[in-house]
């Protein structure tokens with residue numbers, strides 16, 4: 001499968017190098033793009049031996065079958081439709097971009113027209129097979145609690161210096177994502193998996209005792225109850241992101257390029 005990548009930061013670089021190592025099976029990275037940091041794209045392309053693109057048009061001229069976004073939600077708004085139009089499926093890591101309902105429906109329409117797919121990987125959380133099934137069962141109540149070391153959140157908002165765990169946000173997932181757009185893609189993905197982020201309750205905590213990001217998704221509905229808790233180690237290069245987010249993209253690519261599919 002021919003893969004292109006935009007965003008050559010922490011997650012993008014990790015994904016590209018592991019694809020090159022063959023962890024997702026028959027996937028070849030044909031080109032990479034990093035608009036704000038072209039030097040990062042150059043370094044990565046040299047290491048994994050692929051083309052560097054200066055813009056999205058040049059990236060799409062390499063005829064990728066799948067384009068991975070590992071950049072920002074704004075980049076999804078800018079480039080998402082173009083990728084689908086040019087015949088590539090799209091993997092969206094900055095899933096907060098899909099909370100804009102008008103944009104999401106335009107993107108879905110474009111995917112239908114092009115007969116391509118938009119994939120939202122499970123990212124730094126998981127259990128989306130259960131969440132989707134639970135939603136179909138009806139009367140679903142979904143709550144996500146994310147706890148992070150203060151340094152992961154301090155990049156977006158001043159958290160002060162409390163030695164105690166502090167709740168920095170509690171409320172509707174949509175409002176939380178507006179306040180912490182780089183930290184709560186997990187909430188966006190969980191919201192999409194549970195029938196809409198407006199129905200997802202989100203609590204975001206800064207906890208100085210942690211060196212991992214902890215996400216706990218609690219579901220209750222007609223199906224019964226489920227709790228998914230993930231303790232995901234932050235990437236040293238970027239404590240806002242977890243390696244699990246990159247691994248989930250590698251697992252997704254392995255799944256869609258394989259004839260054997262495991263899990264819902």
Ligand SMILES: NC(=O)c1ccc[n+]([C@@H]2O[C@H](COP(=O)([O-])OP(=O)(O)OC[C@H]3O[C@@H](n4cnc5c(N)ncnc54)[C@H](O)[C@@H]3O)[C@@H](O)[C@H]2O)c1
Pocket residue numbers: 006007008009010011012033034035036037040070071072073074075078092093094095121122123124125181182183185186189238240241242245
């Ligand atoms: N879905 C999840 O569970 C999950 C988990 C962690 C991170 N994320 C998201 O994934 C994205 C990547 O995370 P990261 O840790 O690698 O971030 P990062 O800051 O390390 O890297 C992002 C890279 O994208 C580049 N970039 C920005 N705008 C671009 C554009 N328009 N075109 C091309 N490149 C562009 C930047 O220059 C940077 O090199 C972020 O939006 C992050 O919030 C999602």
